[in-house]
Amino acid sequence: MSGPRHGYEIIQFLDTALGSIWHVGTSQLYVLLKRLEGHNLLRSSVEIQDTRPSKRIFSLTSGGKKVFMDWLKSPTEHVRDLRIEFLGKIFFFHCLSLGGGSELIKAQVQVLKQMKERIQQKQKKEKDPFNKLVFGFKMVTVEACLQWLIKQAKPFIREVHDQG
Numbered sequence: 001m002s003g004p005r006h007g008y009e010i011i012q013f014l015d016t017a018l019g020s021i022w023h024v025g026t027s028q029l030y031v032l033l034k035r036l037e038g039h040n041l042l043r044s045s046v047e048i049q050d051t052r053p054s055k056r057i058f059s060l061t062s063g064g065k066k067v068f069m070d071w072l073k074s075p076t077e078h079v080r081d082l083r084i085e086f087l088g089k090i091f092f093f094h095c096l097s098l099g100g101g102s103e104l105i106k107a108q109v110q111v112l113k114q115m116k117e118r119i120q121q122k123q124k125k126e127k128d129p130f131n132k133l134v135f136g137f138k139m140v141t142v143e144a145c146l147q148w149l150i151k152q153a154k155p156f157i158r159e160v161h162d163q164g
Contacts, residue, residue, distance in 0.1 A: 001068060001096055004059040006047070007033065017095065021087045033058055041067055073100050075108040079115065079138070082145055090153060101157035109149055116142045 005013070007030060014024050024032075036042040041064035048054045060068065072093070076086040086108065093101035119142065123135035 001060060001065065001092070004057045006055040006057050008055075010058070018088060018091060021084050021091075036064065040064075072098070073104055075104065075111045077111065079112075079141055079145060090157065093157060102154070105149055105154050105157055109146060112142050112146050112149070116146070 007026075010033075011024070011026055011029055014022060014029075033042060033044070037044055037058070040061055042058050043061055044056045044058045046054050047057050072089050076082055076089070089104060090101070092098070093104070116139065119135055119138050123132060123139065126132045126135060
């Protein structure tokens with residue numbers, strides 16, 4: 001989103017900016033870049049350098065930008081994905097100074113509230129003590145995520161939006 005980059009620059013960016021939540025191996029990145037190019041979400045060109053080996057430069061296509069923005073603005077559907085995917089989304093709202101982060105937070109809160117209701121219903125019906133314990137764990141996890149969204153993510157996004 002911030003402009004054309006070659007693979008090594010992308011790896012450096014991911015390690016520096018998102019290393020605390022995401023790890024993408026070099027070979028994994030190149031496989032993904034090739035797949036994204038195959039789906040016309042990226043395009044690449046070779047940049048010839050006089051004293052160094054040529055390098056492939058990747059750019060997002062307009063379709064790639066649309067897919068990225070659609071992903072960015074959609075809530076994460078599973079609690080297990082909040083730690084990586086949702087934090088990544090918050091990072092990109094921050095890093096790219098994009099609007100719409102507050103709407104994402106609201107949508108994510110709604111998804112978690114719906115999860116909480118479903119878990120409560122299942123927990124009430126459950127007879128097995130271990131499964132009741134599992135539902136209790138899920139309930140506490142969802143409640144903690146809701147608290148974090150409201151107490152920390154929401155003010156962070158508001159602060160980012162006010163600066164942008």
